[in-house]
Amino acid sequence: MPPPFDKVLIANRGEIAVRVIRTCRELGVRTVAVYSEADRTALHVRLADEAYPIGPPPASQSYLDTGKILEVARKSGAQAIHPGYGFLSENAGFSRACEKAGLVFIGPSAESIERMGDKVAARRAMAAAGVPIVPGLQDSVEDDAELEKAAEEIGYPVMIKAVGGGGGKGIRVVRDPKDLLSAAGMARSEASKSFQDARIYLEKVVETPHHIEIQVLGDRHGQGIHLGERECSVQRRHQKLIEETPSPLIDEATRQKMGQASVRAVEALGYVGAGTMEFLVDEQLNFYFLEMNTRLQVEHPVTEMVTGVDLVAEQLFIAAGEKLRLKQSDIVPRGHAIEARINAEDPATFLPATGKLRAVEIPSGPGIRFDGAVFTGLEVGLHYDPMLAKLIAWAPDREMALARLRSALTELTLTGVKTSAETIRGILDHPRFRSGRYDTHFLESEVDAIRAAEPDFALEELASMAAVLAALEKSRSHLKTEATSSAPSVSPWKLAGRRAQMRGGR
Amino acid sequence: MMRYTVMVGSRELEVVLRETRDGFVTEIDGRQRKIEVARLDRSSQYSFRVEDRSWPVFVERLPAKRGSRYVLGLRGVQTEVSIVDERERAAAAFDALAGASGDGEEKVESVIPGIVTQLLVALGDRVAPGQPLLIVEAMKMENEIAGEVEGVVQSIHVEAGQTVNAGDLLVTLGPKVTPNEN
Known part of the structure; x- marks a missing residue:
């Protein structure tokens, strides 16, 4: 198959830019990176065929600067722009500007992005396509009496949500009718500050919900398919930390129903590209549409691991106007995949951590995939998302996939910056996670047990090592340091070994 | 041994x-x-x-x-x-004893990465233990940073608007102002 494009600009940074570059290279597509001053030595800059500076570190003056990015596209002769996730990926204005500049935006149309960005419009569109939505209003409410009447009809507890919402802002749960109006006031003020849109609406609260999402693809010819689900219930403050597929909760019948509903939505909307339908699923396996993400998701690799489909490649071919290369019957998930997000964060507070990466050791082995952009010397600052990398494990079944991820974590070393790796280990060792019986409240309710997880070594062993290091600082006599002696040559065996490695590849 | x-x-x-x-x-x-x-x-x-x-x-x-x-x-x-x-260890114990009887010395570091939004003290100010010295904003939350000792602000190593990392030196507290030190 000929490449979908000659040259693609990647309007992103970090692991996702590297991820997109890899697929482009495989397909014979040349790549253009853009970077802020903070990212001059970043991995995506080094791996791309061309790289262009686009401004100072703040994203608003670089990765979000539509004008500069389009200028680089013009100068480099790129035909299409891949936005990755975050930054401009769900910006309808950018999608439109690309089209106006004669460039292909690798994602859905501006109209699709706008429709799914408006939560009330999205609910209406889904209901019309026959997709179950959380019981509640299909319109915003202004009037207090109307709000009280609607809440009564839906039944308490209710959730107040912002029409322009996202990221947990403007959301209030109300359990007692007397709190409704004051909560509505606060939600309106938060929504107007965050989204310049004070409109709110009501939804029923789904108790002990699971967050399960369906990956979809749609082409320009009206065809859609789904690629199964991802269970994303391990989250705190609406930030996911671990994702897996298949979900330990749902059964095959529910999976089919959710998938078919998602495909109906894609075809009814005329949705083009990769997207994700997010659902809340309760213990009785009722599922309700929550929102649609009109881009590639951070957690897309777990789907790739079980289906064998490269979602970025499919995005590129769809954007080039090709028909879907896969039929629904081609999607046959195999085994179990789980992803852990390695964030720069203090495990004691979950707040972002900064620093310079010193030692970097990346795990490998059967079924292990590491999507990252880390290297010794990387300055982790506060300008961008704290996610450093994703560690993904695949195995024939869930138990084995968890064991592989757990083992790979012991091989992952990132010093100089605190990371979420220890939190992940605590979660993997938690009996409720191991049994698969967890919902979206799991991480917040079990955080103390997760943080108290015991390491694999005894404190006395650690203290002994520290004492030895302290003693060595004073007298370095017993340290067997390789290559610090002035002995003239490297062993010939070692040289032979290196040569063999160079010949034989990895 | x-x-x-x-x-x-x-x-x-x-x-x-x-x-x-x-x-x-x-x-x-x-x-x-x-x-x-x-x-x-x-x-x-x-x-x-x-x-x-x-x-x-x-x-x-x-x-x-x-x-x-x-x-x-x-x-x-x-x-x-x-x-x-x-x-x-003996030296640390001696210091702790000395610190308890009068002004202490302390290098106050930022415990979080963030941006210094406000300085609350000036050079030469006498401060009490736990008195906020400056404010560091992180994740849209304001955090007051304080020292643990009583003493005099000897030097201030940051200015308002500056980005700091966890562990960066912010303020040095000492028994008195040392001349010719920034």
Whole structure:
């Protein structure tokens, strides 16, 4: 198959830019990176065929600067722009500007992005396509009496949500009718500050919900398919930390129903590209549409691991106007995949951590995939998302996939910056996670047990090592340091070994 | 033979260390362990053998007022460890005693990464223990940073609007203002 494009600009940074570059290279597509001053030595800059500076570190003056990015596209002769996730990926204005500049935006149309960005419009569109939505209003409410009447009809507890919402802002749960109006006031003020849109609406609260999402693809010819689900219930403050597929909760019948509903939505909307339908699923396996993400998701690799489909490649071919290369019957998930997000964060507070990466050791082995952009010397600052990398494990079944991820974590070393790796280990060792019986409240309710997880070594062993290091600082006599002696040559065996490695590849 | 006090979180362990011909022997609570270590090239990577068990260890040195501070990375877990020997411990105890009777000295560091939004003290100000010295904003939350000792603001190392990392020096408190120091 000929490449979908000659040259693609990647309007992103970090692991996702590297991820997109890899697929482009495989397909014979040349790549253009853009970077802020903070990212001059970043991995995506080094791996791309061309790289262009686009401004100072703040994203608003670089990765979000539509004008500069389009200028680089013009100068480099790129035909299409891949936005990755975050930054401009769900910006309808950018999608439109690309089209106006004669460039292909690798994602859905501006109209699709706008429709799914408006939560009330999205609910209406889904209901019309026959997709179950959380019981509640299909319109915003202004009037207090109307709000009280609607809440009564839906039944308490209710959730107040912002029409322009996202990221947990403007959301209030109300359990007692007397709190409704004051909560509505606060939600309106938060929504107007965050989204310049004070409109709110009501939804029923789904108790002990699971967050399960369906990956979809749609082409320009009206065809859609789904690629199964991802269970994303391990989250705190609406930030996911671990994702897996298949979900330990749902059964095959529910999976089919959710998938078919998602495909109906894609075809009814005329949705083009990769997207994700997010659902809340309760213990009785009722599922309700929550929102649609009109881009590639951070957690897309777990789907790739079980289906064998490269979602970025499919995005590129769809954007080039090709028909879907896969039929629904081609999607046959195999085994179990789980992803852990390695964030720069203090495990004691979950707040972002900064620093310079010193030692970097990346795990490998059967079924292990590491999507990252880390290297010794990387300055982790506060300008961008704290996610450093994703560690993904695949195995024939869930138990084995968890064991592989757990083992790979012991091989992952990132010093100089605190990371979420220890939190992940605590979660993997938690009996409720191991049994698969967890919902979206799991991480917040079990955080103390997760943080108290015991390491694999005894404190006395650690203290002994520290004492030895302290003693060595004073007298370095017993340290067997390789290559610090002035002995003239490297062993010939070692040289032979290196040569063999160079010949034989990895 | 050396005696060390090792602090890991809230735990404190007494370690007796003895050098042998081919390594070390530690003793903690009467139990002895044979330790042997090799460093890989000049990297932060060490290979420890504790008895017969093998541990790959990544060692990062942190600045310490007295003794040593390390972050040890073992099997993917990073642990901060402070260690002092007998002499250093005695000196620390003496300082603590001296500090209790009058003005103390302290280098106040940022505990979080963020942006300095406001300075609450000026050079030469006398401050009480726990008195907020400046405000660092992180994740849209304002955090007051205070010192632990009573003393005089000797130097201020940051200005409003500046981005700081965790561990960056913010303010030095001392017994009196030292002239000719910024």
